[in-house]
Amino acid sequence: MGEDAESPKINHTFLRDYVTEADVISTVEFNQTGDLLATGDKGGRVVIFQRETEVGFYTLDFKTVTLFYTQDIHNALHILCILKGCVSFTFCPGQSKGELEEVGETGDSGEYNVYSTFQSHEPDFDYLKSLEIEEKINKIRWLPQQNAAHFLLSTNDKTIKLWKVSERDKRPEGYNLKDEEGRLKDISTITSLQVPVLKPTDLMVEVRPRRVFSNGHTYHVNSISVNSDGETYLSADDLRINMWHLGITDRSFNIVDIKPANMEDLTEVITAAEFHPHHCHLFVYSSSKGTLRLCDMRASALCDKHTKLFEEPEDPGSRSFFSEIISSVSDVKFSHSGRYLLTRDYLTAKVWDLNMDKGPVETYQVHEYLRSKLCSLYENDCIFDKFECVWNSSDSVIMTGAYNSFFRMFDRETGRGVTLEAWRESSKPRAVLRTRRVYTGGKRRRGDVGVDSLDFTKKILHMAWHPSENIIAIAATNNLYIFQDRVNPDHTQ
Amino acid sequence: MFPKGTKRKFSDSAEEPVSSSDQGPSAASSAAAVAARTLSSSYSLQRQSLLDMSLIKLQLCHMLVEPNLCRSVLIANTVRQIQEEMTQDGTWQIMTQALAAAQCPADRLVATEVLCRQTDAAAQAGQSPKPFSVVGLEEGYHAEEVVMEGDVETEVTMSTLSPVSPQMSSASYLAGPFGMGPCWEEEEEEGECEEDEDEDSEECVSEGEEADRDHLSADSRTGEQVFGTFEIKHPAPPPDPALEELFSDVDPSYYDLDTVLTGMQSAPKMGPYDLLESLSSHGPTTLSSSSSCRSDLNELDHIMEIIVGS
Numbered sequence: 134m135g136e137d138a139e140s141p142k143i144n145h146t147f148l149r150d151y152v153t154e155a156d157v158i159s160t161v162e163f164n165q166t167g168d169l170l171a172t173g174d175k176g177g178r179v180v181i182f183q184r185e186t187e188v189g190f191y192t193l194d195f196k197t198v199t200l201f202y203t204q205d206i207h208n209a210l211h212i213l214c215i216l217k218g219c220v221s222f223t224f225c226p227g228q229s230k231g232e233l234e235e236v237g238e239t240g241d242s243g244e245y246n247v248y249s250t251f252q253s254h255e256p257d258f259d260y261l262k263s264l265e266i267e268e269k270i271n272k273i274r275w276l277p278q279q280n281a282a283h284f285l286l287s288t289n290d291k292t293i294k295l296w297k298v299s300e301r302d303k304r305p306e307g308y309n310l311k312d313e314e315g316r317l318k319d320i321s322t323i324t325s326l327q328v329p330v331l332k333p334t335d336l337m338v339e340v341r342p343r344r345v346f347s348n349g350h351t352y353h354v355n356s357i358s359v360n361s362d363g364e365t366y367l368s369a370d371d372l373r374i375n376m377w378h379l380g381i382t383d384r385s386f387n388i389v390d391i392k393p394a395n396m397e398d399l400t401e402v403i404t405a406a407e408f409h410p411h412h413c414h415l416f417v418y419s420s421s422k423g424t425l426r427l428c429d430m431r432a433s434a435l436c437d438k439h440t441k442l443f444e445e446p447e448d449p450g451s452r453s454f455f456s457e458i459i460s461s462v463s464d465v466k467f468s469h470s471g472r473y474l475l476t477r478d479y480l481t482a483k484v485w486d487l488n489m490d491k492g493p494v495e496t497y498q499v500h501e502y503l504r505s506k507l508c509s510l511y512e513n514d515c516i517f518d519k520f521e522c523v524w525n526s527s528d529s530v531i532m533t534g535a536y537n538s539f540f541r542m543f544d545r546e547t548g549r550g551v552t553l554e555a556w557r558e559s560s561k562p563r564a565v566l567r568t569r570r571v572y573t574g575g576k577r578r579r580g581d582v583g584v585d586s587l588d589f590t591k592k593i594l595h596m597a598w599h600p601s602e603n604i605i606a607i608a609a610t611n612n613l614y615i616f617q618d619r620v621n622p623d624h625t626q
Numbered sequence: 627m628f629p630k631g632t633k634r635k636f637s638d639s640a641e642e643p644v645s646s647s648d649q650g651p652s653a654a655s656s657a658a659a660v661a662a663r664t665l666s667s668s669y670s671l672q673r674q675s676l677l678d679m680s681l682i683k684l685q686l687c688h689m690l691v692e693p694n695l696c697r698s699v700l701i702a703n704t705v706r707q708i709q710e711e712m713t714q715d716g717t718w719q720i721m722t723q724a725l726a727a728a729q730c731p732a733d734r735l736v737a738t739e740v741l742c743r744q745t746d747a748a749a750q751a752g753q754s755p756k757p758f759s760v761v762g763l764e765e766g767y768h769a770e771e772v773v774m775e776g777d778v779e780t781e782v783t784m785s786t787l788s789p790v791s792p793q794m795s796s797a798s799y800l801a802g803p804f805g806m807g808p809c810w811e812e813e814e815e816e817g818e819c820e821e822d823e824d825e826d827s828e829e830c831v832s833e834g835e836e837a838d839r840d841h842l843s844a845d846s847r848t849g850e851q852v853f854g855t856f857e858i859k860h861p862a863p864p865p866d867p868a869l870e871e872l873f874s875d876v877d878p879s880y881y882d883l884d885t886v887l888t889g890m891q892s893a894p895k896m897g898p899y900d901l902l903e904s905l906s907s908h909g910p911t912t913l914s915s916s917s918s919c920r921s922d923l924n925e926l927d928h929i930m931e932i933i934v935g936s
């Protein structure tokens with residue numbers, strides 16, 4: 134898994150906690166129905182979870198939880214299904230299984246179990262440049278389902294692959310020329326003909342690579358996005374964005390190229406890109422200078438000139454040497470409606486209206502208490518951490534990660550934010566999450582965490598929100614947490 | 627000392643009006659002057675340390691297996707910003723003059739790189755002015771040289787720190803690519819040494835109406851250090867005949883920035899003894915490294931003797 138005696142990649146402090154670098158989850162993504170959840174890790178593996186659709190499981194008084202708790206050193210996936218309201222929380226003691234009754238159809242208990250695991254990318258070596266290519270999965274995107282099989286795109290720094298995930302639960306039996314083990318029969322022993330029949334067998338999940346899109350990028354791929362036309366997708370690296378056809382692997386169109394003629398003049402890179410959810414000709418990309426550019430592919434083949442530029446004027450009062458670094462956008466997401474954009478920079482999450490490019494319509498402070506610590510965060514490189522952000526299904530709540538295993542949710546209607554923690558020590562199975570707080574002054578409450586005691590190695594960078602329900606998947610280093618809102622399963626309030 | 631409770635903002639503390647409420651009115655003016663100088667010197671010290679930290683980060687960028695272009699660009703922009711501000715403050719010129727007076731024997735460079743992975747870079751740097759080379763080892767080192775040579779102003783920043791023993795080992799400088807604190811001593815030495823060599827060859831730096839141009843070239847040099855340019859375009863240094871001959875054979879198209887930027891990463895993994903192996907490997911990488919290494923091997927042997935001997 135890219136382990137190399139000379140490589141400085143393995144941080145030995147991880148070994149104390151029985152975590153290897155390869156198990157660190159690097160991307161999380163639900164498919165369009167939410168039945169499948171894919172995670173990619175630094176070792177190039179993809180693990181797909183499937184939601185159990187059996188009706189009824191554990192019940193409730195709408196407050197109970199957990200279904201599944203597994204500990205495997207190598208995969209080290211801890212899945213806690215916890216009941217939570219998105220904005221309000223109540224604590225409730227757990228109930229043993231014996232007291233539970235079956236639930237009707239409304240309580241789709243939906244636990245996520247491992248469906249399939251496969252090695253997506255292998256460590257590679259670029260012989261021309263004498264450079265190792267990491268096998269870490271940077272992004273996974275599901276394609277809309279068109280038949281019984283599922284398709285997903287996974288990418289590392291250089292190569293994008295299309296995988297087909299299919300099930301096989303029947304096999305033909307009763308061949309004329311072969312016996313049960315597959316050996317050829319002696320023809321003389323065959324006295325009659327039979328028609329082979331399909332008999333059910335144990336479910337087998339097969340994952341096969343269908344396309345490999347290689348040699349499209351010189352720099353590191355940071356985003357992929359499937360187009361709403363179902364035929365094309367884009368891949369973005371630091372300086373270029375390419376558009377591919379899902380069926381063609383040896384060619385791609387370059388649609389954005391911001392590489393300067395002279396690399397000395399390079400001051401800005403592309404940090405994320407995404408297609409519009411409904412308009413197949415629109416896409417947006419973000420830069421390290423905090424700008425967003427909306428591009429229309431109908432305007433020209435090469436979209437170096439943006440159609441719209443979204444930029445917030447800098448506040449001269451808060452200017453510092455770190456202003457530019459903290460304004461770098463680490464993630465950009467279209468809302469489900471297609472009207473808004475959600476961006477994340479180091480200290481804030483911003484919602485932009487596509488119709489207004491002068492500035493964001495909403496700004497949420499994720500961890501403003503870090504503003505005075507920027508110098509130390511610059512020193513330990515934490516200032517370069519790239520946090521992701523996600524919308525909920527109705528675009529009324531946004532969520533993003535922070536440090537100390539904290540993640541934050543903001544209700545757009547009220548503007549209120551809540552801090553939650555993804556840490557198994559403090560979240561027992563079947564317990565309800567309680568809100569956390571970082572102490573920044575005023576009355577200190579029990580359970581508050583001081584800014585100086587935040588653990589900056591525990592960062593919540595990757596997360597996903599179920600497309601239609603209030604189920605979230607949070608990646609915390611090598612652990613995956615799945616939280617469900619049983620109180621309001623389909624809408625927030 | 628400036629009064630307690632004054633909140634110093636990183637960016638504008640230099641412009642903050644100094645409050646000297648503790649002083650009597652008679653001493654107010656002198657106290658204010660003193661406080662102003664103190665305030666701005668602490669600010670400039672902070673700025674200095676940030677610059678040094680950034681430069682070190684850029685060095686480490688070159689040594690990482692997988693360079694993060696976004697990070698490099700952001701750090702380079704920060705360095706540029708600091709340089710601009712220092713130029714505006716006029717502190718560049720002061721430090722330039724201070725550094726101009728420094729003398730530095732070349733062998734200091736050799737000693738500093740002893741325990742460093744980039745073993746040939748130091749010797750190389752000590753002997754000839756910054757030819758840009760394909761080998762990441764040198765590039766990583768030259769990156770810093772560039773900053774210092776390109777505009778003498780940059781070098782100057784190093785000298786503000788008190789001089790340290792020239793035998794300071796660079797083990798801490800590059801011992802591990804992670805969690806490194808800034809090691810100003812090494813930078814300072816290198817800065818001084820470079821200054822010594824390049825004084826004659828550098829274009830005249832800067833003041834007055836040329837300040838902008840030089841400032842721009844400072845930026846470009848910073849850009850060079852980060853993104854690498856493998857054109858041999860030092861301004862007017864006496865070309866090293868051996869190196870020129872070497873480079874004339876190499877296809878310049880190989881030094882595509884893409885290649886360079888990513889290609890330099892392999893270098894840091896080479897230890898001192900790997901240099902010998904690299905000589906036998908193929909490609910223009912070897913050519914440049916061998917030429918530079920050949921002259922350095924003697925130095926290297928000398929160094930290793932010292933290490934082993936001690």
